[in-house]
Amino acid sequence: MQQTYPFEALPLPYEIGALEPYISGETLEVHHGRLYNAYVYNLNKLLSDRPELQNLTLEELLRRSVRMPKSVGVPLGRYAGGTYNHVMYFYGMAPESSYRPPQGELARAIDAFFGSFDGFVREFTEAARAVFGSGYTWLAAGRRGLTIINLPNQENPLMTGLYPLMCIDLWEHAYFLDYKNDRAGYIDNWWKLVNWEYAEGKYEEYASARRRS
Numbered sequence: 001m002q003q004t005y006p007f008e009a010l011p012l013p014y015e016i017g018a019l020e021p022y023i024s025g026e027t028l029e030v031h032h033g034r035l036y037n038a039y040v041y042n043l044n045k046l047l048s049d050r051p052e053l054q055n056l057t058l059e060e061l062l063r064r065s066v067r068m069p070k071s072v073g074v075p076l077g078r079y080a081g082g083t084y085n086h087v088m089y090f091y092g093m094a095p096e097s098s099y100r101p102p103q104g105e106l107a108r109a110i111d112a113f114f115g116s117f118d119g120f121v122r123e124f125t126e127a128a129r130a131v132f133g134s135g136y137t138w139l140a141a142g143r144r145g146l147t148i149i150n151l152p153n154q155e156n157p158l159m160t161g162l163y164p165l166m167c168i169d170l171w172e173h174a175y176f177l178d179y180k181n182d183r184a185g186y187i188d189n190w191w192k193l194v195n196w197e198y199a200e201g202k203y204e205e206y207a208s209a210r211r212r213s
Helices: 025-047 058-065 070-091 104-114 117-129 183-193 196-212
Strands: 135-142 145-152 163-169
Touching (some): 058 070, 117 135, 163 196
C-alpha cells in the first residue's frame, strides 16, 4: 500500500454483490462505501496540518504511530489502521467461484507452523470466535514465523513488529445485517471467500523484504 497523503479510497476488487450469499451487497455498501471511506477521510483530515507525516505510506504511519505522543499517535493509529485494515479485509476476499486453497511458500509455512492447513483453520477460527467486542483476527509473519493474533478496534500487526498477511473483520458492521448475532456463522462462511492469492502475495512481500535486509 504505497499511497501517501492525500489517500484515496480503493474500489472493491469485485462487484458489490459478488460475495453473496455469504456477504450481501447491502453489507458491502455500508461497510466499504461508508465506513471505510470515513476512515480515509478522517486520516486525510488528520494529516492535512501535519506536513512532516504526509510523505509516509500507511505502513510507515502505523509503525510510527506507536512511538508518537498519544495525542497524535492514537488517532493516527486509529485512522491509518482503519484504512489499511479495511483494504486487507476487502482485498483478502474473492467470490466463492474463484476459491482455491493456499499454495507455494505460504502453504508450506502454514503446514510447518500449524501442522496442516486444517489445523490452521481450526486455530484461526477458535481465535476469531474468542474475540470480545470489536477487532480483527490476523495471520501475520515475523522473525519467529507465522502467528495468529487478535487485535482490538483498528490496531494492526505492523504496530507490534509483525507483518499482516490476512484478516477477518469482527466489528458488528461486517456481518450484522446478514447474520444478526451469529458471529460464528459469519466466520465459518468467510472461509469460503478467502483470497489466498492475495495472502500469498503479502507473504512474498514479507519474504522479499527479509531477503533484502
